[in-house]
Amino acid sequence: MIRARKLTRHFRVKKETVEAVRGLDLDVEDGELVAFLGPNGAGKSTSLRMLTTLLPPTDGTATVAGADVRTDPAGVRQRIGYVGQGSGAGHYFRVRDELATQGRCYGLSRRASRTRADELLAVFDLEQLATRTVSTLSGGQRRRLDIAIGMVHRPRLLFLDEPSTGLDPQNRAHLAEHIRRLRRDFGTTIFLTTHYLEEADALAERVVVIDRGTVIADDTPERLKATLAGDRITVTVGSAADAGRAAGVAAGVPGAHEVTTDGAAVRIRATGGDTVVPELVLALAAAGVRTRAVDLRRPTLDDVFLTLTGRSLREGA
Numbered sequence: 001m002i003r004a005r006k007l008t009r010h011f012r013v014k015k016e017t018v019e020a021v022r023g024l025d026l027d028v029e030d031g032e033l034v035a036f037l038g039p040n041g042a043g044k045s046t047s048l049r050m051l052t053t054l055l056p057p058t059d060g061t062a063t064v065a066g067a068d069v070r071t072d073p074a075g076v077r078q079r080i081g082y083v084g085q086g087s088g089a090g091h092y093f094r095v096r097d098e099l100a101t102q103g104r105c106y107g108l109s110r111r112a113s114r115t116r117a118d119e120l121l122a123v124f125d126l127e128q129l130a131t132r133t134v135s136t137l138s139g140g141q142r143r144r145l146d147i148a149i150g151m152v153h154r155p156r157l158l159f160l161d162e163p164s165t166g167l168d169p170q171n172r173a174h175l176a177e178h179i180r181r182l183r184r185d186f187g188t189t190i191f192l193t194t195h196y197l198e199e200a201d202a203l204a205e206r207v208v209v210i211d212r213g214t215v216i217a218d219d220t221p222e223r224l225k226a227t228l229a230g231d232r233i234t235v236t237v238g239s240a241a242d243a244g245r246a247a248g249v250a251a252g253v254p255g256a257h258e259v260t261t262d263g264a265a266v267r268i269r270a271t272g273g274d275t276v277v278p279e280l281v282l283a284l285a286a287a288g289v290r291t292r293a294v295d296l297r298r299p300t301l302d303d304v305f306l307t308l309t310g311r312s313l314r315e316g317a
């Protein structure tokens, strides 16, 4: 559905060159739900704008929904939906009229555009709001209308640029459910940008991590966390001296690696932490070290980003 090779975009700012996107390689298959995750300024929007033909690439190639972004931008636009960061809806129109007008813009008859508007009102739980003026909608309702507008022409591929920015957690979860439903009920391929780690983790089956214009990781959230971060175990013992002994014991437990001490605490990075913990507690007891507390923490995508870049994505965002 998306194939990009060495996609590159530079900007000239005064006499400086900003390398916003540097040689992006990307493959998205039919029906995937992919999150493009990275800190502010990583190059997410610039990549999206090139893939949606809003910005010509400086270099490289991309085919989107079967059309080349350079040689057939109109073909790309016909086949994709794009919901940018700002609202695309006219403030003073009524919700149903706004959807119907968009349908007319895509060449639907008056009747077909009304029918399509009603379908979309149902899909996005906007039926109660059909006659309301767009300017009176809440942030979450407005965002659902924006996505409905992006779906008027039934695109097989939908781009969403930071769809949940500015929404509270409850509205974010509600929107996520609608995005999942689009994929489930209509098989829409969805490519969305976000800097919300939890959203990428919970929503996407695949996460492409971008930093400073380059893809630095691309996998399922589970595999990224397991291979690039691992579980973190903290064992608290009675004293710093005990911690030294405990660290020696921990280093010998299968699955435990990167053992460090900090006062009376021993920190361990582990593969399969839930099976390492009982083995560790038994080994410590056998060595005569009394365990006071054990904490097992599952990794987050922020731990992945930290491992890859040495920086926290939370700080960057």
Ligand SMILES: Nc1ncnc2c1ncn2[C@@H]1O[C@H](COP(=O)(O)OP(=O)(O)OP(=O)(O)O)[C@@H](O)[C@H]1O
Pocket (backbone or CB within 6 Å): 011, 012, 013, 018, 019, 020, 021, 038, 039, 040, 041, 042, 043, 044, 045, 046, 047, 195
């Ligand atoms: N029109 C422009 N002119 C000059 N520099 C630009 C332009 N657009 C983007 N940039 C620069 O390119 C880099 C990537 O920007 P981009 O907007 O793609 O990042 P982003 O990952 O989408 O960030 P955000 O999460 O803040 O939206 C940044 O350094 C930005 O300042």
